[in-house]
Amino acid sequence: MGAPCVLRAAARSFLPPGRGSSRLRCRALSCCPNTRKMSSKRQMDHLEKTAKDYRQNVVYPAQVCGIIKESETVKRLRVSVHPDFSFKAGQWVDFFIPGVEKVGGFSMCSCPGLLQSEGVIELAVKNAKHPPANWIHTACTVGSHVAMRVGGNFFFDPQPSDPPVNLLLVAGGVGINPLYSILLHTAHLMRIHHASGGRDYHIGSTHICYSAKNVQELLFKDTITEVCREFPRTFSCDLRVTEQSDGDDRDTPLITRRGRITKADLRAHVDPQKTLCYLCGPPPFIEAISEALTDLGLPKDRILFEKWW
Incomplete structure (x- = not known):
């Protein structure tokens, strides 16, 4: 066609x-x-926002x-x-x-x-x-x-000979999409690593912090938790909701806590020498998380983000 x-x-x-x-x-x-x-209040469209991107x-x-x-x-x-x-x-x-x-x-x-x-x-x-x-x-x-x-200039593409990095993936709302892709790719590389007897793709730890308004809006939550169960020593997640709604109670076991992601939540997953953080979500979310990470000593060139609205 x-x-x-x-x-x-x-x-x-x-x-x-x-x-x-x-x-x-x-x-x-x-x-x-x-x-x-923008200097005006006109909403930029996708092509304008990404005009300088690859x-x-x-x-x-x-x-x-x-x-x-x-x-x-x-x-x-x-x-x-x-x-x-x-x-x-x-x-x-x-x-x-x-x-x-x-x-x-x-x-x-x-x-x-x-x-x-x-x-x-x-x-x-x-x-x-x-x-x-x-x-x-x-x-x-x-x-x-x-x-x-x-x-897009925002991606994770390690090569088999690269040293391992510890990934911290922080998502707000539908900002989960590119980070979920990175999570699935990292899990795929981990399976290749195991199949090769440890010769290919040296994978560090991966932790995902993901916040949504309610349980129903926590996209891909089942697969995220399944990956963490498959590789419990390597993958971990912190899934949370900022507002309670009907039906949340029966799904509570999937949620580690309620409320927004804080600096205290991130502290245990930040090593200034090893951590590489990917962020995606609304601009205020990106700015708040970025400030928290820099306060925790993570260098600015190890904080990578995508803003979509």
Whole structure:
């Protein structure tokens, strides 16, 4: 199948910045945290926000092959992609929809291993008035044709010979998406490490702190806890809710505590020499967590973040 003409035109309109060679390409705290603020009150769209970020040259045709209701407000799409499509855990896609002028920007919530084994990626999208998100919740069906282009400087892509790092993943709300991709990728590399007898991929510890409004909005909570049970010496999680709602009580065993993530919660998982922290969530969340981490002695170049709204 071929991409619609409007999508091919879009591909020619946006030229990607140069590709970096580092294994960890991301936005660090030291790189001006105000880069996504505007002097006016006009809301920037995805292409404006990410104009300086890395993008691949090619817009690939794709087709929706599954739709899952992840929560009352979030749908997860399974999207069959072109054989040449590739991405790194943590990256996003420009999401082109025929007949919709605005371009969506959605982080993958699956890992590269799923792409390799099944030829699909997954996107979890919260319902919103923004046209691409609204289309996903109101008009998208299995079989819908779209097109995608990978981009983003925020990813985790260790090589087999790299020394281990201890990951701290801190997510607020649907900011879980790229961090969930990183978590799944790290678990995938851990399985490769075990299968090779410890020769490939030296994996350090991984701790995920994830806060949402209520239990229903804690996306992927079952899989997160399953990964932690599979690798109890390596993976741990702190899942929490900031507001109580109907049904929370029966799910309480999944929640370690209620309330917002604090500096005290992070302290045990911060080693200034070994910890690499990835953050994703609303800007005030990013700013509060970043300040807490720097107070705990974590260097700014080891605090990596993605702001989406």
